[in-house]
Amino acid sequence: MAKITSFKYTIFLSCSSILNLFFVSLYLHSRMEQSWTKNAAAEAEAVAGISCSGHGRAFLDGSIVDGKHVCECDACYGGSDCSEFLPGCVADADSGDPMFLEPFWLKHAASSVIVLPGWHRMSYEFNDGSLISKELETQIRKLHAVIGNAVTDGRFIIFGAGATQLLHAAVHALSTNDPSSPSRVVASTPYYPVYREQTEFFNSEDYKFKGDTSLYNNERDSQGNFIELVTSPNNPDGQLKKAVLQGPSVRTIHDLAYYWPHYTPIPAPADEDLMIFTLSKLTGHGGSRFGWAIIKDETVYQRMLIYISLSTYGVPRETQLRVLKLLKVALEREGKEMFDFGYKTMRNRWRKLSETMSMSKRFSIQELEPKRCSFHKKVRGPSPAFAWLKCEREEDNDCNVVLNSVNVTGRDGSLFGAESRFVRLSLVKCEDDFDLLLKRMQMLVSEENDSTKIMPQNKTTVNLSSPRSNAIYNWDHVTSKYHLEELTTHIQDQATMPAY
Ligand SMILES: Cc1ncc(COP(=O)(O)O)c(C=O)c1O
Numbered sequence: 001m002a003k004i005t006s007f008k009y010t011i012f013l014s015c016s017s018i019l020n021l022f023f024v025s026l027y028l029h030s031r032m033e034q035s036w037t038k039n040a041a042a043e044a045e046a047v048a049g050i051s052c053s054g055h056g057r058a059f060l061d062g063s064i065v066d067g068k069h070v071c072e073c074d075a076c077y078g079g080s081d082c083s084e085f086l087p088g089c090v091a092d093a094d095s096g097d098p099m100f101l102e103p104f105w106l107k108h109a110a111s112s113v114i115v116l117p118g119w120h121r122m123s124y125e126f127n128d129g130s131l132i133s134k135e136l137e138t139q140i141r142k143l144h145a146v147i148g149n150a151v152t153d154g155r156f157i158i159f160g161a162g163a164t165q166l167l168h169a170a171v172h173a174l175s176t177n178d179p180s181s182p183s184r185v186v187a188s189t190p191y192y193p194v195y196r197e198q199t200e201f202f203n204s205e206d207y208k209f210k211g212d213t214s215l216y217n218n219e220r221d222s223q224g225n226f227i228e229l230v231t232s233p234n235n236p237d238g239q240l241k242k243a244v245l246q247g248p249s250v251r252t253i254h255d256l257a258y259y260w261p262h263y264t265p266i267p268a269p270a271d272e273d274l275m276i277f278t279l280s281k282l283t284g285h286g287g288s289r290f291g292w293a294i295i296k297d298e299t300v301y302q303r304m305l306i307y308i309s310l311s312t313y314g315v316p317r318e319t320q321l322r323v324l325k326l327l328k329v330a331l332e333r334e335g336k337e338m339f340d341f342g343y344k345t346m347r348n349r350w351r352k353l354s355e356t357m358s359m360s361k362r363f364s365i366q367e368l369e370p371k372r373c374s375f376h377k378k379v380r381g382p383s384p385a386f387a388w389l390k391c392e393r394e395e396d397n398d399c400n401v402v403l404n405s406v407n408v409t410g411r412d413g414s415l416f417g418a419e420s421r422f423v424r425l426s427l428v429k430c431e432d433d434f435d436l437l438l439k440r441m442q443m444l445v446s447e448e449n450d451s452t453k454i455m456p457q458n459k460t461t462v463n464l465s466s467p468r469s470n471a472i473y474n475w476d477h478v479t480s481k482y483h484l485e486e487l488t489t490h491i492q493d494q495a496t497m498p499a500y
Contacts, residue, residue: 037115048109055432056082074432091408091436092429096235096385099430100349101262101284104341112329114322121317131314132159136324140292143327144269146335148374149259151271155294156301159315160308163257163278163291167229168198169311170274170293171207173303174251176225179205183251187229188213188244190236190388190416192255195229212417213244224249231255233264236416236424237366238384240264257281262342263385265373273297281385281428283326283338290315290323339375344493346383349427349434353387356438360445364390370486379485387425399423406440406447 043060050058052071063070073082076089105112125131137157144150160166175183185199189212199209210216213228230252232241243252254272258264258281273296280286295301308314330338357365368382389410391399398420400412413422427434 036117040115044113051081053077053081053083074430076432076436088407091433091440093408093410093425093427093433093437096281096426096428097286098281098284098385098428100345100428100434101338101342102430104338105284108329111332112325114325116318116321120321124313131309132157133317133320133324136320136327139324139327139331143331143335144294146331147261147266147339148269149261149266150256150275150277150294151269152294155296156298158293158295158301158304158308159320160291160293161289161312161315162280162286163255163276164194164198165308165311166276166291166293166304167194167253167255168202169304169307170253170276170300171199171227172204172307173300174227174253174274175204175206177206181224183207183225183227184210184216185227185229186210186213186216186245187231187417188234188241190234190413190418190422191229192231192235193411193415196417217244226250228252229255231257232270233258233384236386236411237388238264238368238382238386239366240267240371258385260342261339261373261375262346263383265371265380265382266375267371268374274300279323279326283330285322285326288319288322290319335375340496343376343380343383344496346385346427347381347493349438350381350383350387352438353425353427353441356442356445357387357389360448362391362393362396362448363445364392370489376489378489380489381486385426385428387427389423389425391421391423397421403444406444408437408440408444 047058047060047062047069050069050071052058052073055077056071056073058069058071060069062072071080071082073079075092076086078084078086126133128134136159140157141152144152158166158169160169171183171185182205185195185207186209187195191212196209196211199207207227216226226245226249228243228245228250230241230243232254233239234241235258238258243250243254245252252273254270254275256270256275257278259266259270259277260282263281275294276291277294278291279288280291293304295304332338354365357363366384366388368384370379370381372378373380389399389403391397391402396402398412400410400420400423403410403423408425410423410425412420413424414420416422416424425437427437
């Protein structure tokens with residue numbers, strides 16, 4: 001009997017050991033299968049963990065010195081950990097690189113990460129033979145529906161290497177294809193310089209850049225075919241714009257790069273024949289080179305497709321995967337977090353610069369009215385991407401020279417088809433860049449005022465301190481119901497400014 005019991009135990013023990021071995025090997029196997037992301041993740045996190053004192057960043061594909069990745073510092077910072085401020089350095093407000101959104105992406109590092117193995121979408125085409133991810137197209141349509149800034153129902157969508165490529169694809173697609181009567185490409189001054197530069201550079205027989213729209217805004221001069229580029233809100237002055245030219249021989253391209261709640265109240269969804277958007281101004285990822293066009297007419301769509309196909313054969317699949325992920329994060333909580341952060345950051349910057357400029361007689365910046373925003377569902381004040389600065393003194397006909405005296409540089413007004421007494425100052429760069437620009441502009445204005453305590457002249461101010469700010473509100477501007485509503489918005493904004 002004892003022999004039988006011991007035999008049973010031996011069988012039981014053997015079975016249990018075999019089963020244990022089976023499950024352990026299964027577990028190890030599955031661990032090994034999942035482990036191919038581990039090294040890449042560890043490498044990425046190690047580089048992300050390098051301290052650059054909040055004034056720079058180390059990147060996986062950045063330089064390596066003594067076997068270690070090094071910090072890439074913000075413009076006016078240096079040293080191995082970017083902790084040294086370089087006092088003589090120039091506050092460069094020239095480029096429109098929207099780095100102001102970087103803090104949002106640092107906070108959302110985990111949810112925005114993508115994994116890209118060597119075998120990811122190696123083919124030239126998607127399975128259906130197309131060059132665009134259907135998932136991404138769907139996400140873009142959803143984005144416009146949630147933000148309410150463009151109609152996409154029944155429209156074609158095409159992707160390009162940034163708005164830059166799509167702008168030229170659109171000019172090509174809308175042109176007459178008739179060298180004996182080339183289409184005239186026009187834009188209202190001040191216009192985004194690339195319209196002229198690109199059209200002239202490609203030097204096509206089918207279309208020629210012909211300058212300011214206003215030159216052709218009457219019957220006599222408006223014979224022939226026109227392609228009008230309309231930028232809304234406008235780069236450089238932030239104004240919401242409409243097409244100027246009308247008629248059967250006029251085609252219009254609506255460049256809506258900045259038609260997002262960061263930069264403007266959204267009065268209504270745009271519903272135009274050809275609209276161009278870009279990721280760069282939406283999420284700040286200028287380097288990803290991604291834009292899209294929303295097109296009503298199938299022939300125009302087909303002509304743009306041919307252009308994209310022959311110039312680059314589509315947008316890299318790596319980019320499309322990344323954009324898909326970024327848009328999903330941007331749309332979390334119906335876009336509340338990213339668009340709130342974007343708007344409040346830009347609104348604060350505009351407020352600070354406006355306050356400074358209101359103390360000056362030598363300089364002025366554009367006036368922008370508060371408007372009702374369908375996304376925010378309230379009246380809100382301006383938050384433009386750029387200040388369009390004017391040097392008011394007659395002798396200051398080159399405004400950039402005046403700015404250079406305090407080590408500031410902006411983009412010369414003549415590039416926008418305007419006078420050099422105008423300069424565009426970029427407000428979209430990183431916090432360090434904006435802070436330095438503001439400080440230098442304050443210096444310039446205080447030199448002008450040449451007094452110890454400078455306050456806006458003939459203006460009544462009240463301090464609306466909230467726990468996070470000491471903003472000054474200009475009561476002279478509170479003239480209408482809209483301004484009063486905007487004041488309420490301002491107080492709420494100050495109280496809910498995200499601290500990233
Ligand atoms: C009005 C406007 N359109 C288009 C572009 C080009 O955008 P992307 O970075 O997508 O080429 C810019 C960039 O600054 C812009 O300001």
